Amino acid sequence: xxxxxxxxxxxxxxxxxxxxxxxxxxxxxxxxxxxxxxxxxxxxxxxxxxxxxxxxxxxxxxxxxxxxxxxxxxxxxxxxxxxxxxxxxxxxxxxxxxxxxxxxxxxxxxxxxxxxxxxxxxxxxxxxxxxxxxxxxxxxxxxxxxxxxxxxxxxxxxxxxxxxxxxxxxxxxxxxxxxxxxxxxxxxxxxxxxxxxxxxxxxxxx
Numbered sequence: 001x002x003x004x005x006x007x008x009x010x011x012x013x014x015x016x017x018x019x020x021x022x023x024x025x026x027x028x029x030x031x032x033x034x035x036x037x038x039x040x041x042x043x044x045x046x047x048x049x050x051x052x053x054x055x056x057x058x059x060x061x062x063x064x065x066x067x068x069x070x071x072x073x074x075x076x077x078x079x080x081x082x083x084x085x086x087x088x089x090x091x092x093x094x095x096x097x098x099x100x101x102x103x104x105x106x107x108x109x110x111x112x113x114x115x116x117x118x119x120x121x122x123x124x125x126x127x128x129x130x131x132x133x134x135x136x137x138x139x140x141x142x143x144x145x146x147x148x149x150x151x152x153x154x155x156x157x158x159x160x161x162x163x164x165x166x167x168x169x170x171x172x173x174x175x176x177x178x179x180x181x182x183x184x185x186x187x188x189x190x191x192x193x194x195x196x197x198x199x200x201x202x203x204x205x206x
Contacts, residue, residue, distance in 0.1 A: 008028055021047075030074075035059075079091070102123060139157050
């Protein structure tokens with residue numbers, strides 16, 4: 001099995017960030033969406049290893065706001081709103097990866113993703129919700145069998161220590177990574193580092 005990328009999202013507290021940065025993860029997410037319980041107004045002033053991609057999460061934000069956060073040190077941008085392919089293309093640069101998130105449910109029309117093919121780096125598939133993620137709920141992963149494109153994706157939405165083995169068993173080479181968040185928290189924005197260590201052992205088959 002290929003090595004999956006691990007993204008931990010919703011970070012906010014400096015000491016918690018420092019502890020997480022010691023673990024072998026690939027992406028660390030910071031949510032710049034004011035309605036989120038994990039909202040942070042700016043990138044916390046914490047040194048993070050270059051091997052970890054600092055990722056800003058936005059929902060229908062102005063391009064200037066995203067550019068301000070990029071200037072603070074982001075390497076990736078995750079867009080959770082109604083951002084168009086043209087908007088994504090304007091945000092993406094050789095230095096900035098773009099991850100476009102979509103909420104998945106039985107009514108998902110995969111055809112709506114086609115305009116993003118060739119524009120973004122990755123999709124992120126989360127449980128469909130009005131609050132744009134962070135629900136801690138799992139969607140029906142069987143729906144991914146109908147995903148028709150070659151763009152790699154992160155799996156998100158309610159991943160925990162119990163269902164991680166089932167996620168790892170999904171037979172899809174396009175699943176490039178796992179996004180973990182609410183099920184690994186002491187409270188919103190504060191991660192349980194020990195639980196994340198357990199998750200990494202499961203994922204890495206240690």
